[in-house]
Amino acid sequence: MELQFAVAKIGKYATSESGDTLEMIERPHGGLSMVLVDGQRSGRAAKAISNVVARKAVQLLSEGVRDGAAARAAHDYLFTYRGGKVSATLNILSADILSKTIVISRNNPAPVIVHTAEHGLYLLDEPSYVVGVHRNVKPIISEVPLITGTLVVAFTDGLVHAGGYNPTSHLDPAAIVAEMLAENIFEPRRIVDRLLDEAVNRDNGRPRDDISVMSMAVLEGSGEEPRRLNGRLPL
């Protein structure tokens, strides 16, 4: 088996930078974690917030702190640092070798899309609260098996706002993922690209918000090395 993972990110149209931050870190007991944070507002102010929250979470995860504690700490840190005045959404996806699960942590009203071989496609959409503005906020934690057929897709709310707030025109990410799975497309790289492309198209190429999508999936594979990582960054 092999874990595949991918991220695609775009900033709100005509802003200098995305207010979302994505960081990835190796877990000290094996596996990796991806942390995605959407800072309140957009541009530089949002970026400063999301950077602080993501940095705190990956720092703790890299020291072996469990996901729920890292998310609580990132919340407490932002709450203390900015006096409860600034919010951010926080999602963590962790492929954990010890527990043989993908651990999904949500501090984000936006749902997370999950597919497993046993249960098919479903949404994690239990009410969940952003970090930074209320006392003692907790993440909603779910675990799914780290076995072939498992797929997880998380995103910032820009993805579901693409095309406007009219429910008839807005993007339905779960429907798009369902279509792709029906076409036997299971690679995170292709799934995040398709979701982002559809969102940008609905906004006529001018995203009305920062949009970030991340995904992990377990696919058939030899289980042999090498490990690989690659990406691009516009300059």
Added chain:
Amino acid sequence: MELQFAVAKIGKYATSESGDTLEMIERPHGGLSMVLVDGQRSGRAAKAISNVVARKAVQLLSEGVRDGAAARAAHDYLFTYRGGKVSATLNILSADILSKTIVISRNNPAPVIVHTAEHGLYLLDEPSYVVGVHRNVKPIISEVPLITGTLVVAFTDGLVHAGGYNPTSHLDPAAIVAEMLAENIFEPRRIVDRLLDEAVNRDNGRPRDDISVMSMAVLEGSGEEPRRLNGRLPL
């Protein structure tokens, strides 16, 4: 323009895990840093060392600490933590948006391969010392312009040891990169894959050491988003 980056990593044959650690982090003023550490020996012991050194370096880089100071601090930390008894090599590649350069930091006797539009292909091979075992070790820092035509390739010493220590059979990474550039292949993803494949072939598919290769390059491109990242991890 766009920055492309890639890593490929494989563990020594018949060990449970690679002793090399690669971490990547977004720089708070823009751009990204990749940190590659090869811990002394192989397997779990080496992994514990390389993890500590890489974590310290990325933590500081994520807080805006400059590369040379982060490398010095990672050294001091390992030297203090393990009483000067354990060594590691440390390479940092940073695409820095503020200075418009790629900053190359070497605490590694192994050279770094550079190509620039102005100077062509050359090696950074000034004598350089590992971290952890001597007092007050400094990195060798070089900067190259963050413009089209710039390519940087860094690796752990396993790459040059592939094929044995006999200079007639061992791998010459710079010669392979020169060949690829002559074929107009400039993408980091293809370059790290080719280098790793050649090394593993010379060891008949059973690497005699952990091998990791990382690369960054600036290519023509629209300079438009999205940013993308993807990878795979054998399970």
